[in-house]
Amino acid sequence: MDLTPELMEWQEKIKKVARDEGLDFFETIFYLLPYSYLTEIASHGGFPVRYPHWHFGLEHEKLKRSYEWGMGKIYELVINNDPCHAYLLENNSTMEQKLVIAHVYGHCDFFKNNIYFASTNRRMMDDMANHASRVDSYIRRYGAADVERFIDACLSIQDHISPLESTAITTTPAEELETEEELVRIIKRKANPENPNYMDIFLNSPEYLDFRKKQLEEKLSKEQKFPPKPLKDILYFLLLHAPLKKWQEDILYIIRKERYYFIPQGFTKILNEGWASYWHFKLMTEQFLESSEFVNFGMDHSGTLAKSPYQLNPYYLGFTLLHDVEERWNRGQFGPEWEDCSTMFERNSWDKKLGLGREKIFEIRSIENDYSFVDKYLTEDYCDKHKMFKYNFDPQSGQWVLSDRSFESIKNQLLEQLANFGIPHIVVQDGNYKNRGELYLLHHHEGDLRQDYAWDTLENIAYIWRRPVHLETMVDGKAKLYSFIDGDTKELTDIS
Amino acid sequence: MSNIQITDMIRSGEREKKRLHQKIKEKIKKNLKQYISDESFVGRRGKKLVRVPIYGLRLPRFVVDDKKQGGVGQGEGEVGQPLPGQRPQKPQKGKGGKAGNEAGEHEIEIDVNLDEMVDLIGEVLELPNVEEKGKKVCISTKKIRWTNLRKTGPEATLDIRRTITNSIIRNIVEGNFDPEEEGSFPPIMIEVDDKRHKVWDEILEKKANAVIIAMMDISGSMGEEQKDIVRTEMFWIESWLKRQYDGLQIVYIVHDTQAKIVDHETFYRISEGGGTNISSAYSLCQEVIKAHYPPADWNIYPFHFSDGDNWSSEDDALCVKILKEYLLPNCNQFSYAQVTSKWGSGKFKEVLERSMQDLSEKIKSRLVISLVKNKEAILESIKDFLKSGK
Numbered sequence: 021m022d023l024t025p026e027l028m029e030w031q032e033k034i035k036k037v038a039r040d041e042g043l044d045f046f047e048t049i050f051y052l053l054p055y056s057y058l059t060e061i062a063s064h065g066g067f068p069v070r071y072p073h074w075h076f077g078l079e080h081e082k083l084k085r086s087y088e089w090g091m092g093k094i095y096e097l098v099i100n101n102d103p104c105h106a107y108l109l110e111n112n113s114t115m116e117q118k119l120v121i122a123h124v125y126g127h128c129d130f131f132k133n134n135i136y137f138a139s140t141n142r143r144m145m146d147d148m149a150n151h152a153s154r155v156d157s158y159i160r161r162y163g164a165a166d167v168e169r170f171i172d173a174c175l176s177i178q179d180h181i182s183p184l185e186s187t188a189i190t191t192t193p194a195e196e197l198e199t200e201e202e203l204v205r206i207i208k209r210k211a212n213p214e215n216p217n218y219m220d221i222f223l224n225s226p227e228y229l230d231f232r233k234k235q236l237e238e239k240l241s242k243e244q245k246f247p248p249k250p251l252k253d254i255l256y257f258l259l260l261h262a263p264l265k266k267w268q269e270d271i272l273y274i275i276r277k278e279r280y281y282f283i284p285q286g287f288t289k290i291l292n293e294g295w296a297s298y299w300h301f302k303l304m305t306e307q308f309l310e311s312s313e314f315v316n317f318g319m320d321h322s323g324t325l326a327k328s329p330y331q332l333n334p335y336y337l338g339f340t341l342l343h344d345v346e347e348r349w350n351r352g353q354f355g356p357e358w359e360d361c362s363t364m365f366e367r368n369s370w371d372k373k374l375g376l377g378r379e380k381i382f383e384i385r386s387i388e389n390d391y392s393f394v395d396k397y398l399t400e401d402y403c404d405k406h407k408m409f410k411y412n413f414d415p416q417s418g419q420w421v422l423s424d425r426s427f428e429s430i431k432n433q434l435l436e437q438l439a440n441f442g443i444p445h446i447v448v449q450d451g452n453y454k455n456r457g458e459l460y461l462l463h464h465h466e467g468d469l470r471q472d473y474a475w476d477t478l479e480n481i482a483y484i485w486r487r488p489v490h491l492e493t494m495v496d497g498k499a500k501l502y503s504f505i506d507g508d509t510k511e512l513t514d515i516s
Numbered sequence: 517m518s519n520i521q522i523t524d525m526i527r528s529g530e531r532e533k534k535r536l537h538q539k540i541k542e543k544i545k546k547n548l549k550q551y552i553s554d555e556s557f558v559g560r561r562g563k564k565l566v567r568v569p570i571y572g573l574r575l576p577r578f579v580v581d582d583k584k585q586g587g588v589g590q591g592e593g594e595v596g597q598p599l600p601g602q603r604p605q606k607p608q609k610g611k612g613g614k615a616g617n618e619a620g621e622h623e624i625e626i627d628v629n630l631d632e633m634v635d636l637i638g639e640v641l642e643l644p645n646v647e648e649k650g651k652k653v654c655i656s657t658k659k660i661r662w663t664n665l666r667k668t669g670p671e672a673t674l675d676i677r678r679t680i681t682n683s684i685i686r687n688i689v690e691g692n693f694d695p696e697e698e699g700s701f702p703p704i705m706i707e708v709d710d711k712r713h714k715v716w717d718e719i720l721e722k723k724a725n726a727v728i729i730a731m732m733d734i735s736g737s738m739g740e741e742q743k744d745i746v747r748t749e750m751f752w753i754e755s756w757l758k759r760q761y762d763g764l765q766i767v768y769i770v771h772d773t774q775a776k777i778v779d780h781e782t783f784y785r786i787s788e789g790g791g792t793n794i795s796s797a798y799s800l801c802q803e804v805i806k807a808h809y810p811p812a813d814w815n816i817y818p819f820h821f822s823d824g825d826n827w828s829s830e831d832d833a834l835c836v837k838i839l840k841e842y843l844l845p846n847c848n849q850f851s852y853a854q855v856t857s858k859w860g861s862g863k864f865k866e867v868l869e870r871s872m873q874d875l876s877e878k879i880k881s882r883l884v885i886s887l888v889k890n891k892e893a894i895l896e897s898i899k900d901f902l903k904s905g906k
Binding site: 060072073074075076077078080081082085164168172175176177178179180327328329330331332336406407408409410411412413414415417419420421422423424425430433434436437442443444446463466467468469470471472473474475476477479480 | 573
């Protein structure tokens with residue numbers, strides 16, 4: 021299970037060079053595992069002990085098959101924890117192990133330094149095991165079927181949390197009371213115009229009183245809304261207000277907490293993989309590659325960066341875009357002067373020899389996520405050079421068709437996919453819809469939802485909420501309302 | 517990471533896998549209609565594995581329909597060109613906006629063998645096991661029975677109870693132990709002589725015999741679609757009865773105006789055309805039974821599939837006569853499935869229904885008629901035929 025002496029030696033060497041190059045990471049513990057264990061761990065999100073659920077089994081089955089059929093294997097797994105845990109695959113060649121160790125140190129540095137990971141739980145290894153034993157005890161006490169059904173429901177909305185905003189409810193009860201009292205005072209004063217205070221007419225003109233009354237009433241009615249303002253963290257809302265049993269509350273809490281741990285990895289995939297690939301490439305080619313390993317290294321490296329017409333490989337995009345930025349900042353190809361320069365010759369030979377590249381990419385790894393990274397640093401030159409295009413589904417021919425090569429639409433499409441980390445933006449609008457305790461969700465439309473999935477998800481929310489659930493969205497450009505009443509009654513209606 | 521965690525992991529992994537397989541089974545049962553019309557099963561036998569996609573095994577979530585959103589890719593190509601590596605698809609007909617729900621989208625494929633599928637069908641349709649009838653004549657299965665004892669043999673066959681009994685008896689005889697004496701226990705001393713090993717024999721067990729006589733109308737009015745339905749339905753019925761009778765025999769008959777006996781392969785592939793004389797098949801069926809399958813010894817299951825478009829009313833009358841006089845009294849059940857066809861008149865079903873009025877309840881119940889409108893109806897029709905367990 022521990023590394024072989026040879027690999028341990030390499031690990032020490034690579035660690036030292038990585039530190040010298042400026043990487044800053046938690047201590048990292050490496051394990052050497054056979055593929056069967058590696059897939060088992062990988063299918064559980066990288067953690068050896070998690071609560072039991074069939075979807076982990078499905079994940080495992082898929083990983084196992086893709087390995088057995090030679091359709092790809094996992095080389096490595098690394099867990100954001102202090103200390104980091106990294107798993108290497110037994111039977112890989114020494115060259116591959118070296119590459120992977122270097123790659124892992126890239127990830128560990130990213131976990132420690134990227135701002136979006138700052139608030140992640142670094143003791144997740146222990147917490148996950150704790151969650152597992154709690155869920156286990158619920159299964160024993162309340163039965164596998166009920167617990168599984170509830171976990172199914174929670175998992176299907178697990179993405180609907182709000183990692184980047186506070187979930188605190190806006191006003192305090194004291195503030196609410198003040199508003200109410202002031203309103204009462206104004207109403208009394210208006211009802212009694214023969215006010216003994218002669219200055220009053222100047223201090224509080226009738227116009228002002230009317231205005232203030234309206235203002236307060238509005239505020240009050242807003243506060244009486246439930247929730248007071250639309251809430252993106254649907255799990256949080258359900259946790260507070262759904263009629264849950266204690267064990268259900270705990271499971272919902274567990275799933276939400278685990279999701280908060282995982283979600284930063286979802287919105288830094290391109291950057292994180294790009295960063296790790298940058299470092300494995302750099303360390304290997306500059307220091308650790310022996311000439312006999314060169315060809316195999318080349319094959320593995322280009323394997324991870326393989327291009328595809330159907331999706332952007334995050335490894336590829338991250339790796340090449342970081343290199344692009346490093347190059348540009350080294351040559352000073354940024355700022356208004358560069359933007360204004362339009363002669364081809366000048367642009368090609370532009371080199372102010374600033375050498376700022378390294379500093380720039382370290383800054384990027386600290387403060388950006390995938391969305392901001394692409395938004396700030398994707399350039400037209402890059403898109404041309406890497407032959408990027410936008411494609412669409414053509415319902416006439418039933419095929420995916422290359423639809424556009426312009427920079428604007430490529431970037432827009434990419435940002436659209438990365439916005440909100442690819443999760444539809446849905447908020448809890450009203451928890452007491454029609455004053456009947458029904459739940460009203462609002463989808464800030466960024467694309468039509470898949471209908472069959474949407475119905476099944478609504479059913480799961482209704483299972484937790486135990487009352488009908490509605491979802492306002494757009495279908496083919498028209499406002500529509502999905503209403504899941506119960507298992508037999510589902511309605512899709514127009515909203516005028 | 518300690519070793520304890522690893523064992524925990526493996527254990528929970530096993531549990532998850534078990535649950536996953538239960539879920540897969542549920543999904544297959546739910547979409548059984550779709551699976552049984554899957555061509556990859558029809559014509560298979562027994563333990564051979566068929567890889568089937570499992571639909572709907574996923575955690576639902578809100579997700580933007582990527583067919584309406586598009587994506588970004590990389591590579592060569594001109595604007596307007598289809599992306600490489602796509603399977604050519606049939607253009608979608610009619611209804612737009614139903615994207616995303618089509619076949620081809622599945623989480624995982626699993627291997628199932630025919631026997632498992634057949635058992636699932638039995639579970640879903642709640643089919644009773646067939647009551648065996650008739651004399652049990654040879655045709656049989658080899659079974660292993662423990663028939664004898666021996667003093668030597670492999671350890672695995674040791675008969676512990678007998679060995680210990682022998683040991684006690686020997687100890688009594690040798691005077692080491694007196695069962696009459698209060699509070700005494702037999703010494704636990706087993707000698708080679710005490711040992712007894714079980715010996716097995718392979719015996720042939722006599723089972724009831726069954727024969728299916730599968731008759732299919734291949735006249736011109738039966739289109740490819742209809743024949744497909746017939747083959748699929750016949751295949752599953754055959755598979756079910758095979759699970760019930762070890763020595764099941766099947767006679768395949770096809771007919772237009774003439775009837776002939778064909779082999780399994782021909783039956784599942786043939787396509788011909790011509791007029792229709794149903795009586796030709798019925799009388800051939802009668803001959804086959806008379807010649808090879810004496811009803812006293814055999815469970816006989818004729819199945820007839822047709823679009824119900826018989827040539828003449830004289831022939832109708834002849835069919836009814838054969839049925840009433842020979843087939844119904846001598847068969848366990850006579851099953852007639854009428855497959856709806858654009859060209860056939862579909863009258864034969866009515867003819868049968870009308871003419872059976874005067875029969876006794878017992879005989880009448882042996883004629884089962886089922887109408888198969890389309891592929892979706894196959895499952896129900898199978899149920900019609902097999903639910904009585906005759």
